[in-house]
Amino acid sequence: xxxxxxLTQVFREVxxxxxxxxxxxxxxxxxxxxxxxxxxxxxxxxxxxxGIEFKQNEIQSFANVGELRQSIEEKLGK
Amino acid sequence: MxxxxxxxxxxxxxxxxIAFYVLPRKGWRNLVLVLTSLVFFAWSxxxxxxxxxxxxxxxxxxxRFIGRAQTQNATKSAKTQMWIGILLNLGLLGxxxxxxxxxxxxxxxxxxxxxxxxxxxPLGISFFTFSGISYLLDIYNEIHLPExxxxxxxxxxxMFPKLVQGPITRFITVRDELLQPKFIPLxxxxxxxxxIGGLAKKVILADSxxxxxxKVFAAEFNEMGASLAWFGLIAYTLQIxxxxxxxxDMAIGIGQMLGFKLPENFNFPYVSRSISDFWRRWHITLGxxxxxxxxxxxxxxxxxxxxxxxxxxxxxVFLLTGLWHGASWNFVIWGAYYGxxxxxxxxxxxxxxxxxxxxxxxxxxxxxxMIGWIFFxxxxxxxxxxxxxxxxxxxxxxxxxTFRSLNILFYLPFLIPAILFSLPFLHQFGEKMKAKGxxxxxxxxxxxxxxxxxxxxxxxxxxxxxxxxxxx
Numbered sequence: 173x174x175x176x177x178x179l180t181q182v183f184r185e186v187x188x189x190x191x192x193x194x195x196x197x198x199x200x201x202x203x204x205x206x207x208x209x210x211x212x213x214x215x216x217x218x219x220x221x222x223g224i225e226f227k228q229n230e231i232q233s234f235a236n237v238g239e240l241r242q243s244i245e246e247k248l249g250k
Numbered sequence: 251m252x253x254x255x256x257x258x259x260x261x262x263x264x265x266x267x268i269a270f271y272v273l274p275r276k277g278w279r280n281l282v283l284v285l286t287s288l289v290f291f292a293w294s295x296x297x298x299x300x301x302x303x304x305x306x307x308x309x310x311x312x313x314r315f316i317g318r319a320q321t322q323n324a325t326k327s328a329k330t331q332m333w334i335g336i337l338l339n340l341g342l343l344g345x346x347x348x349x350x351x352x353x354x355x356x357x358x359x360x361x362x363x364x365x366x367x368x369x370x371x372p373l374g375i376s377f378f379t380f381s382g383i384s385y386l387l388d389i390y391n392e393i394h395l396p397e398x399x400x401x402x403x404x405x406x407x408x409m410f411p412k413l414v415q416g417p418i419t420r421f422i423t424v425r426d427e428l429l430q431p432k433f434i435p436l437x438x439x440x441x442x443x444x445x446i447g448g449l450a451k452k453v454i455l456a457d458s459x460x461x462x463x464x465k466v467f468a469a470e471f472n473e474m475g476a477s478l479a480w481f482g483l484i485a486y487t488l489q490i491x492x493x494x495x496x497x498x499d500m501a502i503g504i505g506q507m508l509g510f511k512l513p514e515n516f517n518f519p520y521v522s523r524s525i526s527d528f529w530r531r532w533h534i535t536l537g538x539x540x541x542x543x544x545x546x547x548x549x550x551x552x553x554x555x556x557x558x559x560x561x562x563x564x565x566x567v568f569l570l571t572g573l574w575h576g577a578s579w580n581f582v583i584w585g586a587y588y589g590x591x592x593x594x595x596x597x598x599x600x601x602x603x604x605x606x607x608x609x610x611x612x613x614x615x616x617x618x619x620m621i622g623w624i625f626f627x628x629x630x631x632x633x634x635x636x637x638x639x640x641x642x643x644x645x646x647x648x649x650x651x652t653f654r655s656l657n658i659l660f661y662l663p664f665l666i667p668a669i670l671f672s673l674p675f676l677h678q679f680g681e682k683m684k685a686k687g688x689x690x691x692x693x694x695x696x697x698x699x700x701x702x703x704x705x706x707x708x709x710x711x712x713x714x715x716x717x718x719x720x721x722x
Contacts, residue, residue: 188601204604205601205604207526208526208530208541209526209560209596212545212546212549212560213560215550216549216550216553219550219553220553226550227391227392228391228546228547229391229392229393231546231550232542232546
């Protein structure tokens with residue numbers, strides 16, 4: 173639960189939208205400001221917020237928010 | 251041997267297709283592709299065939315070196331091999347493409363001067379070295395394993411549909427087809443349609459507009475009225491898109507005929523709503539290359555930088571994108587121009603733009619794109635000022651240089667079909683007809699046959715006119 177909350181916070185900051193509510197099925201198409209540039213900002217913000225690192229081949233590979241959250245959970249060893 | 255030459259269309263392509271599909275064993279197909287690609291290359295650039303072999307050997311070997319280090323869990327050694335492989339590719343490209351440019355810069359700053367004669371550029375070197383680098387980095391990033399079969403690897407690196415002008419294709423995109431070539435009759439039909447469409451765009455529209463723009467941009471800008479300057483700029487804007495996307499349509503079409511699905515390179519870039527949108531629609535595979543292999547690694551390497559990190563990285567990436575297009579200042583400035591606009595859009599302007607009226611977004615993008623083409627087309631930077639002056643009416647609406655004096659009135663009507671082919675409507679209409687099938691599809695195919703015959707007549711008659719006018 174804590175992860176989802178923290179992740180929501182990161183999303184809201186990066187996309188500058190305090191009303192964003194994350195769902196596992198959410199994709200870049202659902203968020204207006206989510207393009208290839210802000211995606212990089214998002215991934216970097218997640219790395220810093222959670223203290224984790226993504227591999228090169230992971231950065232552009234997540235199909236939706238659910239997969240992203242799972243990857244964060246795995247990296248945190250939970 | 252350009253795709254639009256009679257030799258290619260009626261000799262090289264049919265022979266290749268027959269050899270490709272008639273040979274009994276599927277394992278032979280990659281060999282056919284390699285051999286025909288070598289002939290294709292040697293036809294236009296016989297003196298540089300060794301560069302092609304060198305590139306194959308470098309990337310094949312270093313792919314395996316990186317892979318071997320990774321299976322031994324030698325992370326450091328994999329990294330070293332990755333860097334050596336990249337530097338060898340860049341060294342090859344740099345030696346042929348940039349030596350003269352950098353020596354010019356060096357000479358202008360040094361008291362002595364180093365003599366140098368510019369070497370001829372090997373055909374397609376900018377494209378196959380970038381393919382090679384993507385192959386090595388994808389192995390390093392564990393996206394796929396190195397290819398052990400040398401013929402299969404060569405087939406990937408030098409296949410003639412994409413050898414000379416892209417699309418820049420990743421190994422992973424065509425790997426399955428290289429392993430298991432398929433015969434898809436419907437794919438061949440679709441490929442033929444795509445080829446004909448591209449051929450018409452290139453030969454009838456782009457080449458004709460090119461005849462006009464060559465004259466406009468060679469004329470004296472100080473004696474040019476605004477009407478002619480705007481015509482030149484609009485015609486060039488259309489020409490460069492129709493030329494490059496027409497070429498890409500032919501490349502993708504040939505790929506389909508051979509059972510490959512090459513990546514798309516254009517998505518109607520002139521209906522962009524911002525400059526970042528434009529760079530997702532123009533030369534897509536080059537943009538993706540720079541994003542994947544340079545921009546994203548730079549962003550992550552500098553993630554601790556708090557101030558203008560993304561903006562400065564965009565500047566670096568687009569300076570290099572400009573330099574990739576050619577070793578001269580106008581391309582560097584063209585790249586910097588886009589880097590600067592993208593940095594501004596990434597700093598909050600992009601968000602504001604999205605809230606503006608759609609008409610404003612389209613107008614904003616197309617005007618900036620057209621200004622960019624001035625930097626791209628006029629290689630002599632010192633002439634930009636007089637062209638801009640002409641464009642904005644410093645010499646009046648008309649002046650001494652006119653449509654008549656350049657003898658280009660004939661090309662004026664070509665703007666209409668050129669605009670139509672640069673917008674999505676015709677494409678959408680064709681897709682609808684295909685989806686309907688039956689009579690609609692038949693009508694569409696009759697249209698394609700007519701277009702093909704017309705285009706061939708056009709190519710042949712142009713050969714004659716060139717011959718007829720040779721004495722004037």
